[in-house]
Amino acid sequence: MMRIWFVLFSLVVLVVVRTGQPILAGVDNDVLKKADKAFAAQQFALAADLYVQVLQHKPAHKLAAYRLGLCYLELSEPSKAKRYLHKAYELDPLVAEDILVAIGDAHHLASDFEEAITYFRKELARAARRDMENIALLQKRIYECEAGIVLSELPPVAEVANAGAGINSELSDYVPVLLPGDTAMVYTTRRLSANGLAAGVEQMRISRLKNGEWQPSEQFLQSESKLQHHAVVSVSPNGQQLYTYYSGKGGGLFCLKWQGSDWSTPERLGKPFNRGAAELSVHVTDDGKFAFFSSDREGGYGGLDLYVCYKKTDGTWSEALNLGPNINTSFDEDAPFADVTTNTLYFSSRGHNSIGGFDIFKSRISSSEWSKAENVGMPVNSPFDDIYFTLDNSLKRGYFSSDRPGGFGAKDIYSINF
CATH class of the missing domain: 1.25.40.10 (Tetratricopeptide repeat domain)
Known part of the structure; x- marks a missing residue:
């Protein structure tokens, strides 16, 4: 032994x-x-x-x-x-x-x-x-x-707070889109839905603001299957068109129109959109005259670039124009949001002086030229992905998505008080 x-x-x-x-x-x-x-x-x-x-x-x-x-x-x-x-x-x-x-x-x-x-x-x-x-x-x-x-080393630019359990879950919640009036938010999530869609499938939810707090959300158009696998990206100024991104076969940027009591079937956006392999977001300005969107189409600076087109007198969109090197880099630029009151474009980029992942930047247009992109600063930005910035009508409160530590799940929606 x-x-x-x-x-x-x-x-x-x-x-x-x-x-x-x-x-x-x-x-x-x-x-x-x-x-x-x-x-x-x-x-x-x-x-x-x-x-x-x-x-x-x-x-x-x-x-x-x-x-x-x-x-x-x-x-x-x-x-x-x-x-x-x-x-x-x-x-x-x-x-x-x-x-x-x-x-x-x-x-x-x-x-x-x-x-x-x-x-x-x-x-x-x-x-x-x-x-x-x-x-x-x-x-x-x-x-x-x-x-x-x-x-x-610079002073904090704003107060940042988690938007709360009414919106965020233990999984991913992102792309906050405020409906007209700023009292309701539609956003994208990957949680398990009531109709049996598995966690990980993009779907939409809506939360309403009451007494300053976002209420527990519910599935957006839960009786319909039209929006399954669609991620919300923006809404038109009048709230009558909802823009989405669909990642499946034949995907890209889509639009749904409000028909009085229901949303239409999603329609894929035509020219000048959806000309790249990846076009993930679009934003129509409050005056309805311009549309900013991201695309990896040929002729850009690298990765996703930001483009703009304008509404012609016949109601169609013009050809797309690349926003140039003050906005675009050899890295990805995405999630544009334009404030026509101050002529400022907000967007997220992995380039410029990002401190890690996507950071939120801003640029102002003057005499048809965009200023050099400026990092909006900390604590809005972090070494993690900070993206999908949007402002309410007061221009004093914003929202964005981040996967920084301390949230409820993989990605959360945060509020900004300037």
């Missing part, structure tokens, strides 16, 4: 020596396998719970710590991500090829901009010179952190 135990112990030591990673026995090993399977399937919340269990029994399991850190990055919990990615790095600086980038991303998302730059520069120093794509990515991250340092 002593010989058998000695042989088993020797095998365990051999595995540790050869792999540098202690094995897990029995139930621990089963938990690790389940965690790795959930991680591979991108079920990050489940994987995180399982990796925590692994580390409770094996605190020095470097791969579990590394993957747990990545899970928390995906779950928009950068503080937890920092903890476990640093732990994995301390256990083995070579635990993964991208460990320095992962740590930098965690600090970046936690707004630790200077610390993030340190790790991005470490990775940049060891990057192969011929790997131009990776070098460009690291430089972009550093520029974003440098922009974050500058903007964080």
Whole structure:
């Protein structure tokens, strides 16, 4: 019996020596396998719970710590991500090829901009010179952190608050669209609907403002199937046309018209819209004269660009005009919102001096020329995706969507008080 135990112990030591990673026995090993399977399937919340269990029994399991850190990055919990990615790095600086980038991303998302730059520069120093794509990515991250340092030193531009449980859920809620009068909001969600549509399918909900609070929402046109798989993007000034985006086959930008008691069947917008592979949003100005929209059509500056067209005397739209380099970059620009009172265009971009992901920018037109895009500042913008900005009629309150930490779900709608 002593010989058998000695042989088993020797095998365990051999595995540790050869792999540098202690094995897990029995139930621990089963938990690790389940965690790795959930991680591979991108079920990050489940994987995180399982990796925590692994580390409770094996605190020095470097791969579990590394993957747990990545899970928390995906779950928009950068503080937890920092903890476990640093732990994995301390256990083995070579635990993964991208460990320095992962740590930098965690600090970046936690707004630790200077610390993030340190790790991005470490990775940049060891990057192969011929790997131009990776070098460009690291430089972009550093520029974003440098922009974050500058903007964080400025006074806050507004008060930002979550729009509340009446609108937001544990899943994704985004693209706030105020109906005329500002007392009702239609928005897009990916939650499970009453008619059985699975979570993850885009659908619309509506919430009404009462005594300053957004009331619990309900499915928009829940008795109809016309709007299934459509995401709201904007509404016409008179509230008679609803613009949507459909991502399925034959998708693009659509319009529904109010017929007195019901909405019409969605119709795909014609020329000059829907000429690119992706056209995700459109906004018609309050005077009805101009339409701004995003498109990846040929001839742009890269990714999604913003375009404008005007309403002709015969009621049709003109050819589209690219808004130019003061607005568009080699990265994505999307979600335009124009305020004709101040001649200001608000939009979101991954370029310019974004501090990470999409940031909200503004530009004013004067003498037919758009001013250089200006970051609207913090705390409206964050290292996360901040997009789909809209203003109410008072121009003192706005709304936007963000996947920043602290919300109810993956994406939430937030209010801005200027």
